[in-house]
Amino acid sequence: xxxxxxxxxxxxxAVAIVxxxxxxxxxxxxxxxxMLYVFLFLLFLAMSNMWNLLAGYTGLISLCxxxxxxxxxxxxxxxxxVQIPWWAGLIGGAVLAGIFAILIAFPVxxxxxxxxxxxxxxxxxxxxxxxxxxxxxxxxxxxAGAGYMIKDIADLTMAHxxxxxxxxxxxxxxxxxxxxxxxxGLGLASIRDNERAAASCGVNTFWIxxxxxxxxxxxxxxxxxxxxxxxxxxxxxxxxxxxxTMTLLLATVIGGLRTExxxxxxxxxYVFLYFLLARFAGISLLIQxxxxxxxxxxxxxxxxxxxxxxxxxxxxxRLFSARLIKE
Amino acid sequence: xxxxxxxxxVMGILLGGLYALIAMGxxxxxxxxxxxxxxxxxxVILGSYIAYALMTFLGMDPIISLVICMPAMFGIGFxxxxxxxxxxxxxxxxxxxxxxxxxxxxxxxxxxxxxTPLSRGLTTQYSMASFHIGPLQFPFSYLLDFIxxxxxxxxxxxxxxxxxxxxxxxxxxxxxxxxxxMGINTNLVYxxxxxxxxxxxxxxxxxLGMTFPFTPLSGTQFxxxxxxxxIIGGLGSIFGTLIGxxxxxxxxxxxGALLGPATQMLIVYIIVLVILAIRPQGLxxx
Numbered sequence: 063x064x065x066x067x068x069x070x071x072x073x074x075x076a077v078a079i080v081x082x083x084x085x086x087x088x089x090x091x092x093x094x095x096x097m098l099y100v101f102l103f104l105l106f107l108a109m110s111n112m113w114n115l116l117a118g119y120t121g122l123i124s125l126c127x128x129x130x131x132x133x134x135x136x137x138x139x140x141x142x143x144v145q146i147p148w149w150a151g152l153i154g155g156a157v158l159a160g161i162f163a164i165l166i167a168f169p170v171x172x173x174x175x176x177x178x179x180x181x182x183x184x185x186x187x188x189x190x191x192x193x194x195x196x197x198x199x200x201x202x203x204x205x206a207g208a209g210y211m212i213k214d215i216a217d218l219t220m221a222h223x224x225x226x227x228x229x230x231x232x233x234x235x236x237x238x239x240x241x242x243x244x245x246x247g248l249g250l251a252s253i254r255d256n257e258r259a260a261a262s263c264g265v266n267t268f269w270i271x272x273x274x275x276x277x278x279x280x281x282x283x284x285x286x287x288x289x290x291x292x293x294x295x296x297x298x299x300x301x302x303x304x305x306x307t308m309t310l311l312l313a314t315v316i317g318g319l320r321t322e323x324x325x326x327x328x329x330x331x332y333v334f335l336y337f338l339l340a341r342f343a344g345i346s347l348l349i350q351x352x353x354x355x356x357x358x359x360x361x362x363x364x365x366x367x368x369x370x371x372x373x374x375x376x377x378x379x380r381l382f383s384a385r386l387i388k389e
Numbered sequence: 390x391x392x393x394x395x396x397x398x399v400m401g402i403l404l405g406g407l408y409a410l411i412a413m414g415x416x417x418x419x420x421x422x423x424x425x426x427x428x429x430x431x432x433v434i435l436g437s438y439i440a441y442a443l444m445t446f447l448g449m450d451p452i453i454s455l456v457i458c459m460p461a462m463f464g465i466g467f468x469x470x471x472x473x474x475x476x477x478x479x480x481x482x483x484x485x486x487x488x489x490x491x492x493x494x495x496x497x498x499x500x501x502x503x504x505t506p507l508s509r510g511l512t513t514q515y516s517m518a519s520f521h522i523g524p525l526q527f528p529f530s531y532l533l534d535f536i537x538x539x540x541x542x543x544x545x546x547x548x549x550x551x552x553x554x555x556x557x558x559x560x561x562x563x564x565x566x567x568x569x570x571m572g573i574n575t576n577l578v579y580x581x582x583x584x585x586x587x588x589x590x591x592x593x594x595x596x597l598g599m600t601f602p603f604t605p606l607s608g609t610q611f612x613x614x615x616x617x618x619x620i621i622g623g624l625g626s627i628f629g630t631l632i633g634x635x636x637x638x639x640x641x642x643x644x645g646a647l648l649g650p651a652t653q654m655l656i657v658y659i660i661v662l663v664i665l666a667i668r669p670q671g672l673x674x675x
Contacts, residue, residue, distance in 0.1 A: 117483060121482065121483065123483050123486050123487070125490075166662075168666060169662050169663070169665045169666030170665065172665065172666060172669045173665055173669050176419070176423065176424060176425035176486060177425070177620075177665070177669060179425060179427065179486050180425050180427070180612075180613070180616045181661075181662070181665050183427075183609070183612075183613065184613055184616075184658050184661050184662055185662075187609065187610070187613060187654075187658055188655060188658035188659065188662070191651070191652075191654055191655045191658070192655065194651070195651055195652070195655075304494075304609065307490075308490075308494060311487060311490065315487060319483075344498070344501065344502050345498065345502060347494055347497070347498045348494070348495055348498035348499060348502065350494065351491045351492070351493075351494030351495040351498065352491070352495060354487065354488075354490070354491035354494070355473065355488050355491035355492060355495070358477065358480070358484055358487050358488050358491065359473065359476055359477065359480075359488070362480045362481055362484055
């Protein structure tokens with residue numbers, strides 16, 4: 063028993079050291095590229111976690127995540143034009159993304175499976191046109207309904223944004239944990255496995271799907287808004303773009319759909335690919351598409367799925383779940 | 390004023406034919422395999438690009454290039470179903486969707502690498518011509534679209550009701566298990582169904598290319614239009630598909646005439662969302 067506890071502590075100690083090192087990265091004067099890698103990793107991780115919650119654990123292939131991060135991003139950007147500080151814009155953006163999720167939940171949740179995927183695909187496409195046409199602030203000079211610069215964020219340093227990204231990523235992981243351990247997690251699993259049976263057992267399938275959808279929208283929104291704070295400007299065609307969906311899909315599917323560790327591993331690989339393929343902008347998405355198809359066919363549960371069959375993974379699993387079997 | 394309304398309505402009806410043509414493959418795949426082929430729009434655009442390649446390099450007329458384009462897309466469709474989709478169905482419910490999404494990206498970016506993101510068109514002498522109804526002029530290519538849609542629709546109906554393969558496809562779409570027990574090779578039938586859907590996508594792509602300019606990223610737009618047509622018309626109904634196409638076509642051209650061209654697609658998207666909210670099974674669906 064003692065050896066198991068010491069194993070347990072070694073495992074968690076390693077995790078804690080990595081997390082603390084990452085948190086201290088800006089203070090330690092790490093190279094700027096390193097911070098950028100980790101920063102993007104954290105934001106993508108937060109969004110992929112939410113996508114995994116929807117697609118992996120609830121069976122909802124949501125293709126409208128760009129809508130949420132775009133709405134939150136635009137709230138921050140437009141807010142800074144009317145003297146709303148960026149942090150208030152961030153909160154407002156999260157709230158608006160959540161409200162928007164509730165609004166579109168009514169049409170899209172009447173659909174299931176395949177219908178749901180296309181129903182959600184329509185949303186960012188429509189929003190892109192809306193944001194092309196709709197120009198609430200700013201004069202003619204700033205482009206015809208195109209982009210907005212984010213103003214007055216000079217006091218916001220990379221370190222601040224880095225820590226915000228860290229907070230969002232950690233929160234997203236904790237939220238998933240809590241949801242999966244709760245009654246809601248059970249309800250979601252029942253919907254994924256058989257929605258009709260779940261409904262006939264008294265599960266309110268509409269509202270129980272709305273919770274993860276809205277939570278996902280809020281966290282995706284915040285992560286997106288932080289990304290646009292970093293980028294400094296926002297414009298419709300890159301924001302409401304299928305590329306974002308691809309990022310989340312790829313990160314989750316490479317790592318392992320329906321596994322908690324999947325998005326972490328997948329996002330590390332995705333960020334690696336992102337910078338590796340950045341030089342070949344044209345074929346980057348092509349390669350990503352091929353990877354997506356191949357991974358899905360060969361190992362539907364991604365790298366975690368493959369790793370699960372190895373002895374090392376079982377050892378790690380024992381390490382972290384030792385508390386449960388210490389009796 | 391009456392002329393102002395009349396002209397967009399006629400345009401909308403003719404355009405609706407093109408939309409129905411684009412949607413037919415999507416409807417077929419959905420009806421038979423219960424799969425929304427997220428790559429359908431990109432397959433249609435792939436058809437346009439194949440015709441474009443044949444036109445630029447061999448100087449082939451787009452309609453004649455169908456002789457090559459159709460078998461090519463038929464083969465691609467059969468291979469995709471056999472090697473990718475067919476396996477995906479065995480994995481999980483979401484696997485075919487994710488794989489279709491991956492295929493869509495592969496096609497988009499292959500087109501982008503081969504043909505650059507510039508906007509292209511299949512311009513011929515007759516596609517630029519126009520015809521008259523009274524004092525009003527209409528592009529001849531729209532009329533061609535409508536005629537092609539009607540021909541393909543009738544051919545598909547005859548095929549499904551008269552040939553062995555057509556009947557087998559219908560049987561598999563109604564009840565896969567029962568069809569299998571009756572000695573129908575359902576995997577093969579699925580392959581042919583997907584291939585035929587791609588064949589119709591090739592035809593749609595050629596006529597689309599003659600009507601509108603297209604870019605490698607146009608696929609998503611036409612996927613949503615096709616999806617809108619399918620949910621308005623209801624599944625598996627060839628006649629419903631035509632009606633769905635007409636409704637969307639007229640809505641789009643009327644919106645363009647009354648509210649300005651920028652809102653055209655927005656109206657289509659809103660109609661799709663509203664119908665999904667009110668009647669997800671489609672206006673004419675059971």
